[in-house]
Structure formats: structure tokens, C-alpha cells
Amino acid sequence: MSEQSLKQDIGTEYALELRGVTKQFGALNALTDITMSIRPGERRAVLGSNGAGKTTLFNCITGDFPPTSGSVMFFGEDVTAFPAHERIRRGLRRTYQISLLFDGLTVRDNVYLACRGVSRGRFSMRRANGDDALMHAAENLIDIVHLDDVREATVSDLSYGQQRQLEIALALAGAPRLVLLDEPAAGLSPSERKDLVSILGRLPTHMGYVIIEHDMDVALRVADRVTMMHNGKIFKDGAPEEIENDPEVQALYLGGGHD
Amino acid sequence: MAQSETVSATDATKARKSELGRKLATVPANVWFVAIILLLVPTFTGDFVQYQVFGWSFVLGLISLSLMFLAGYGGMVSLVQMTVAAVAGYCVAIFGTSGVAEISMGWPWYLSVIAAILIATLFCVATGALAVRTEGIYTIMITLAIASAFFYFTRQNYTIFNGFTGFNGVLPPHLFGIDWRSPTAFYYLSLFWAAAGYFAVVYVSRTPFGLALQGVRDNPRRMAALGYSVNAHRIAAYAFAGVLAAVGGILLTWSNGQISPGTAAVGPVIDILVIAVIGGINTPIGPFIGALIYVVLRTYALDFLVALNLSGERFKLLVGLGFLIIVYWSPDGVCGLWNKFAPKLRLKRKENASTEGKTDV
Numbered sequence: 001m002s003e004q005s006l007k008q009d010i011g012t013e014y015a016l017e018l019r020g021v022t023k024q025f026g027a028l029n030a031l032t033d034i035t036m037s038i039r040p041g042e043r044r045a046v047l048g049s050n051g052a053g054k055t056t057l058f059n060c061i062t063g064d065f066p067p068t069s070g071s072v073m074f075f076g077e078d079v080t081a082f083p084a085h086e087r088i089r090r091g092l093r094r095t096y097q098i099s100l101l102f103d104g105l106t107v108r109d110n111v112y113l114a115c116r117g118v119s120r121g122r123f124s125m126r127r128a129n130g131d132d133a134l135m136h137a138a139e140n141l142i143d144i145v146h147l148d149d150v151r152e153a154t155v156s157d158l159s160y161g162q163q164r165q166l167e168i169a170l171a172l173a174g175a176p177r178l179v180l181l182d183e184p185a186a187g188l189s190p191s192e193r194k195d196l197v198s199i200l201g202r203l204p205t206h207m208g209y210v211i212i213e214h215d216m217d218v219a220l221r222v223a224d225r226v227t228m229m230h231n232g233k234i235f236k237d238g239a240p241e242e243i244e245n246d247p248e249v250q251a252l253y254l255g256g257g258h259d
Numbered sequence: 260m261a262q263s264e265t266v267s268a269t270d271a272t273k274a275r276k277s278e279l280g281r282k283l284a285t286v287p288a289n290v291w292f293v294a295i296i297l298l299l300v301p302t303f304t305g306d307f308v309q310y311q312v313f314g315w316s317f318v319l320g321l322i323s324l325s326l327m328f329l330a331g332y333g334g335m336v337s338l339v340q341m342t343v344a345a346v347a348g349y350c351v352a353i354f355g356t357s358g359v360a361e362i363s364m365g366w367p368w369y370l371s372v373i374a375a376i377l378i379a380t381l382f383c384v385a386t387g388a389l390a391v392r393t394e395g396i397y398t399i400m401i402t403l404a405i406a407s408a409f410f411y412f413t414r415q416n417y418t419i420f421n422g423f424t425g426f427n428g429v430l431p432p433h434l435f436g437i438d439w440r441s442p443t444a445f446y447y448l449s450l451f452w453a454a455a456g457y458f459a460v461v462y463v464s465r466t467p468f469g470l471a472l473q474g475v476r477d478n479p480r481r482m483a484a485l486g487y488s489v490n491a492h493r494i495a496a497y498a499f500a501g502v503l504a505a506v507g508g509i510l511l512t513w514s515n516g517q518i519s520p521g522t523a524a525v526g527p528v529i530d531i532l533v534i535a536v537i538g539g540i541n542t543p544i545g546p547f548i549g550a551l552i553y554v555v556l557r558t559y560a561l562d563f564l565v566a567l568n569l570s571g572e573r574f575k576l577l578v579g580l581g582f583l584i585i586v587y588w589s590p591d592g593v594c595g596l597w598n599k600f601a602p603k604l605r606l607k608r609k610e611n612a613s614t615e616g617k618t619d620v
């Protein structure tokens with residue numbers, strides 16, 4: 001019943017639908033015929049060993065590069081041929097596995113740029129002043145990711161963990177409908193991981209995300225469904241407990257690739 | 260309700276005014292110093308220095324500033340900026356009045372100036388639209404190709420561009436009863452537009468558009484992932500740079516009194532890059548410093564070389580040598596040198612001033 005009404009509210013069943021997405025790099029099949037769908041507000045973890053194709057999957061979804069074949073639907077709209085920025089303006093967001101930040105700018109300017117990118121006035125020739133609504137939004141995001149102590153700091157002066165948090169802030173700008181998080185927890189200390197889990201837990205419930213995560217413990221805590229990838233294919237798909245207890249997954253995870 | 264709105268509106272203007280006052284107060288002393296010196300130059304220099312040295316430097320600096328904006332903030336080295344300036348120059352000659360009455364259409368000066376800026380900017384945008392899909396060396400190549408195509412086209416086309424001879428007698432209007440081509444008047448005219456261009460670039464660099472442009476330069480992939488159209492931003496930068504170059508081109512044409520294919524031959528086209536690099540291609544003041552150095556070398560090296568019994572043409576050798584030395588010692592040009600050594604000088608002064616007891620560093 002509630003699912004039905006949700007469907008009607010949004011007018012579409014899925015936030016994201018991939019149909020037969022394939023990506024080849026020369027002779028290498030990085031992704032082979034990936035078909036999956038994610039409901040609005042869903043929290044999905046993607047697991048898989050190194051080179052399984054997880055980041056490539058994100059790149060195809062966001063349009064960083066196009067898939068070799070297959071299609072990507074975002075809230076019922078076929079965005080396969082759209083450039084990245086058009087997808088972002090429709091509510092898709094992402095973080096990068098290797099931080100892609102503006103090293104010379106302050107934390108605030110980084111987040112401000114992100115807020116500007118998904119609003120009007122990208123070409124504005126008027127300087128932002130203190131009571132700019134977007135500046136407020138930026139300050140707010142800085143608080144959400146717990147960077148309030150370093151808002152004036154230049155990115156190159158931040159610690160690794162802080163840079164990862166800033167990555168997340170950039171992906172939360174505007175009104176995201178689906179956020180793709182590429183290994184946000186990698187390289188974080190245990191306390192930083194806890195922080196991350198709490199940041200994710202406090203996101204509004206209508207905001208879905210897909211999180212790539214090597215650490216089963218983190219993945220199982222922040223997701224309500226898990227997709228396991230292997231060699232560019234979907235290997236298993238299910239509820240966290242199912243995946244955790246699946247003998248094949250266990251064999252794969254203990255056997256290879258996980259480091 | 261309406262009253263409270265008007266009250267808040269006057270409050271806002273008041274706030275804006277006091278903000279302006281505060282901003283003026285924060286302008287550093289050396290900027291005031293330079294501004295006052297520049298305003299006073301005509302009181303202690305002759306016609307030649309005002310017109311041939313400073314006037315020319317301001318104009319070349321302005322054209323070079325348009326390249327600095329694209330290269331420094333946008334990461335796009337466009338060699339088409341002198342051509343954009345020449346397009347504007349040709350437009351004032353063709354739409355306005357010149358010695359070639361068969362072609363010139365005799366529009367009033369303000370119409371021909373507006374048309375010139377519009378058309379030159381469109382030309383710059385069109386070039387940009389072609390160039391933004393390329394990176395690095397390919398941007399240089401495609402813009403150089405367009406520049407030389409324009410040069411050869413104007414040289415061969417007689418119906419519009421009057422071929423090899425171009426247009427002479429292209430003069431500024433006698434506005435307010437002033438002959439704007441007289442040395443002192445032209446000095447202030449070109450100073451005004453150079454300063455306007457400089458402050459416009461400084462201002463724009465901190466606006467959302469300017470910040471995003473620098474984001475596109477440093478990290479285009481991330482900018483796309485933040486919702487920015489990378490190409491649209493780059494093309495918009497060409498539009499802004501086009502206006503700067505167009506204004507510079509009109510002033511250049513007025514100061515020479517003529518425009519011909521040679522104005523935007525490959526040599527001058529590359530000189531604009533050399534000027535920006537010598538001065539510093541990452542800061543808006545760089546092109547003006549570079550232009551002054553270029554003009555001084557060009558003007559006085561000739562006499563110097565002739566005195567040494569060398570051909571005057573060799574001044575290019577001097578410019579080239581200067582270019583080499585500066586690029587070798589400081590990729591950020593003269594401004595880079597300044598940034599490198601000024602803090603040290605200041606430090607020394609402080610050290611000298613401080614008592615000997617302080618040994619902690």
C-alpha cells in the first residue's frame with residue numbers, strides 16, 4: 001500500500017534502471033550486460049573485489065563516459081545519451097574513489113561551487129555576498145559533514161579523512177535524489193568510519209544512495225540491499241543477511257581479491 | 260507593508276554605499292600609488308611617451324589581458340585574440356568612416372563601435388566553440404590556424420577588407436570637442452579602458468562565473484559531476500575575452516589611424532602571447548607589465564641597436580632573448596619574479612629593522 005502511494009508520488013517505479021549496460025575498454029569487458037534497478041529512497045551497497053567493475057558502473061551511470069551498449073534510465077527518463085551535467089541537474093550525484101576536489105580553494109568555496117552547479121546563476125557575474133542563499137546552503141552542508149572547524153581551510157591542508165568528508169558534501173549539494181558513493185570509507189580510521197555511518201544514517205529518507213564498500217561490516221550497516229559484483233557481472237543480489245550468509249559470496253570474499 | 264519595503268530598500272542602498280566605502284578603504288596603498296602616478300604621467304612626459312609608449316602599452320595590454328583571462332583562469336591558450344581585435348578594427352573602418360570611401364558605410368561612430376564589439380565578440384565565441392573541444396597544444400594550433408586564415412583572407416579580399424592596403428583614416432570621434440587622438444587625450448582614453456578591463460577581470464575572477472571557470476580549468480570532470488556544462492563555461496569565457504579584445508582592437512585602430520592585414524599577421528598574433536608570458540599570464544596585471552616592457556624594447560632598442568651599428572630589425576632578437584630569460588627564470592613572468600623576490604626583500608627590511616636579540620626563526 002505505502003509502496004503503491006510512493007510509486008504514484010514519484011510517478012515512476014525506479015530511481016535508476018540499468019538495462020544491459022556493457023562497457024568495453026579495448027578487448028577488456030569491464031562490464032557485461034548489467035541489468036539492475038534501484039527504487040527511490042533505496043540504500044544499496046555494491047560489493048566486489050578489485051577490478052570487479054564497480055567504479056566503471058558508476059562512470060556509466062553518471063555519464064563520465066558512455067556505456068558501450070545498454071541504457072540508463074533515471075526516474076523513468078532515458079539519460080543514456082545525456083552528458084554528465086544534465087544527469088546531475090536531474091538529481092543524480094556522485095563521489096569519487098580518488099578525491100577530485102579543488103585543492104587551491106577553501107572548503108567553503110568548494111561546497112559553494114557544488115551548490116551553484118545545481119542551481120541557477122552558474123554564469124552569474126555578481127559576487128556572492130554573506131546573505132546569499134547558496135552560501136547558507138553551503139555552510140549547512142559543511143555542518144552536516146562535520147567540517148565546521150575547517151570551513152576556511154584550503155583543501156590541500158585538510159587531512160585525508162576530511163577530504164573524504166568534503167567529497168560527500170559536494171555530492172549532497174542541492175536536492176539529490178540518488179547519490180553514488182564510491183568507497184567513501186576507504187582509508188578512514190575506525191572513528192571516522194563511525195562518523196560516516198552516522199552521516200549516512202541521518203540523510204533524509206527520500207534520498208537514496210548506492211555505496212561501494214569493501215568492508216562488509218560497514219556495507220551491511222548502511223544498506224538495505226546488497227549487490228555483489230564479480231568480473232564485470234552481477235554475481236549476487238539480495239538482502240544484507242542473505243548475502244552475508246551466502247556460501248558462494250563467502251567463498252569469493254575470503255578466496256580472492258579482498259584486501 | 261509597502262512602507263517597510265521602501266525602508267528596507269533605502270537601508271539596502273545605504274548598506275551598499277557603506278560597503279563601497281569600506282571596499283575603497285581596503286584598496287591597498289600601492290594600488291592608490293600606481294593609480295595616482297598613472298594619472299599624473301602626462302604632467303611630466305612628452306607627447307611621444309604618452310602616445311607611443313603608454314598609450315600603445317595600455318592597448319596591447321588590454322588585448323593581451325583577454326588572452327590572460329582565457330589562459331590564466333580558463334586554461335585555454337588562444338592565439339586568436341589579436342585577430343578578434345583586428346575584426347573589431349575592421350568593423351569600425353567598414354561601418355564607420357575611413358579614407359576608403361567606396362567601402363566605408365559612414366555610420367555614426369557609436370553605431371559602428373557597438374557593431375564592432377558585437378561582431379568581434381561573436382567571432383571570438385565562434386572560434387571558442389571550435390576550440391573548446393580541444394586541449395593544450397591543439398587549442399593553440401586551431402586558434403593559430405584561424406588567425407592565419409583571417410590574415411590571408413583579409414589580404415586577398417578587396418570587396419570588404421580592401422586587401423593588402425586595408426583602411427587608413429580610421430579616426431576616433433571628436434567627442435566633447437576633444438581630439439581623442441591627440442597624445443594626452445588618447446593617453447587617458449586608453450588608460451581608462453585598460454583600467455576598466457583590468458578591474459573587470461579582477462572582479463569577474465571572484466564571481467560564480469569566474470570561480471567556476473577556474474574550476475573547469477583545474478578539474479573539468481568534477482565540474483561536470485557538479486552540474487556545470489564545461490564547454491558552455493569555456494565558450495562564455497571566450498565571449499568575455501572577446502569584448503576585452505574588441506575594445507582593445509578599436510583603440511588600436513584609432514591610435515594607428517589605420518587597419519590592415521598586417522595588424523593581425525602571425526607575428527603580432529604571437530606577440531600578444533609573448534607579452535602575456537613576459538608580464539605573467541596568471542595575473543591580470545601581467546599583460547600590462549609585459550606590454551610596457553615590449554613597447555619600451557620595441558621603441559628604444561631600435562636606437563640602441565642602431566647606435567651599436569646593428570640593424571634595427573634586431574629588436575625582435577632582444578624581445579626574444581628577454582622572453583627566453585624570463586620564461587627560464589620565472590614561468591609566471593615578471594609578476595612571478597616580483598612575487599618571488601618581494602617577500603624576501605620585505606623580510607630583509609624587517610630583519611634589519613628588528614633588534615638583534617631576536618634569533619628565533
Ligand SMILES: Nc1ncnc2c1ncn2[C@@H]1O[C@H](COP(=O)(O)OP(=O)(O)OP(=O)(O)O)[C@@H](O)[C@H]1O
Pocket residue numbers: 025028030048049050051052053054055056057097
Ligand atoms: N578508463 C579506463 N581505461 C581502461 N581500463 C579501465 C578504465 N577504467 C577501468 N578500467 C578497467 O576496468 C576494470 C574495472 O575497473 P573498475 O575501476 O571499475 O574496478 P573497481 O571494481 O572499481 O575496482 P576497485 O575496487 O579497485 O576500485 C579493471 O580491469 C580496470 O583496469
Ligand SMILES: [Mg+2]
Pocket residue numbers: 054055056097
Ligand atoms: Mg573502484
